Amino acid sequence: MSAIAEYPVLRRPRVAPKRPYLTVVAGLPGSGRAHLMSVLESGGLPILTDSDRLPDEDHPWGFSDFEPVKSLKTDSTWVAESLGQTVKMVHILLYDLPEHVNYRVVFMNRRLDEVLSVQNRLLDRLGKPNHLDDTRCARVFLDQLKKLKSWLAARPNFQVLNVDYNALLDDPLPNVVAINKFLGGGLDLAAMAVSLGYRLYTRDES
Numbered sequence: 001m002s003a004i005a006e007y008p009v010l011r012r013p014r015v016a017p018k019r020p021y022l023t024v025v026a027g028l029p030g031s032g033r034a035h036l037m038s039v040l041e042s043g044g045l046p047i048l049t050d051s052d053r054l055p056d057e058d059h060p061w062g063f064s065d066f067e068p069v070k071s072l073k074t075d076s077t078w079v080a081e082s083l084g085q086t087v088k089m090v091h092i093l094l095y096d097l098p099e100h101v102n103y104r105v106v107f108m109n110r111r112l113d114e115v116l117s118v119q120n121r122l123l124d125r126l127g128k129p130n131h132l133d134d135t136r137c138a139r140v141f142l143d144q145l146k147k148l149k150s151w152l153a154a155r156p157n158f159q160v161l162n163v164d165y166n167a168l169l170d171d172p173l174p175n176v177v178a179i180n181k182f183l184g185g186g187l188d189l190a191a192m193a194v195s196l197g198y199r200l201y202t203r204d205e206s
Contacts, residue, residue, distance in 0.1 A: 027108030030118030
C-alpha cells in the first residue's frame with residue numbers, strides 16, 4: 001500500500017481553488033520562512049521572488065526574497081496586484097501591509113536559540129557586527145512577537161496559521177495537511193511532504 005492510499009488527503013484535487021488573498025510567509029529572521037516558501041512552491045503555489053542570492057549552509061533551498069517587500073512602507077501598489085500568490089517577509093513588515101487587502105499569514109515559529117544561531121552565522125558571513133547579545137536579542141524578539149500577534153488578532157483582514165518549524169521537520173504530514181486546509185486546499189501535499197524529507201513508501205517497501 002502506498003502512503004498516498006493510506007493518507008488519501010494527500011491526493012491533489014484536479015482543480016485548484018481561487019485564492020482571493022495574498023499568502024504571506026512571515027516570522028523572525030531564521031525561523032524557516034525561506035524553507036517553507038520552497039515547500040509551498042513544490043506544492044503548486046505561485047511565489048513572488050526576484051532573488052539572486054545564492055543558497056548557503058542555512059538556506060540550501062535558496063531565499064525566495066522579493067525586493068519590493070523592502071520598500072513596502074513607501075510603495076505597496078504591488079500587493080493588490082498579487083492576490084493568489086505567496087510572498088515572504090520578516091515579521092515586523094506585516095504592520096506595513098495595506099488594510100484593504102485580505103491576507104493568509106503562515107507564521108513560522110522556531111526555537112529561539114536556533115533562530116539566534118542562524119542569525120549570528122548569517123551576520124558572520126556578511127561581516128556585519130551583532131550589536132545585541134543573544135539574551136537581549138531574545139528579549140527584543142519576544143516583545144515584538146507578543147505585540148504583533150495581538151495586533152494581528154484584532155485585524156479582520158488577516159487570518160493567521162502558526163506553524164512550528166521544528167514540528168514541521170519532525171512530522172511533515174499533519175503540518176502540510178493543516179497548511180493546505182488553511183490556504184483553501186488544492187496543494188500537492190505529497191510533493192510538499194517529500195520536499196521536507198518525508199519518504200512516500202511503495203507497496204514493495206511496506
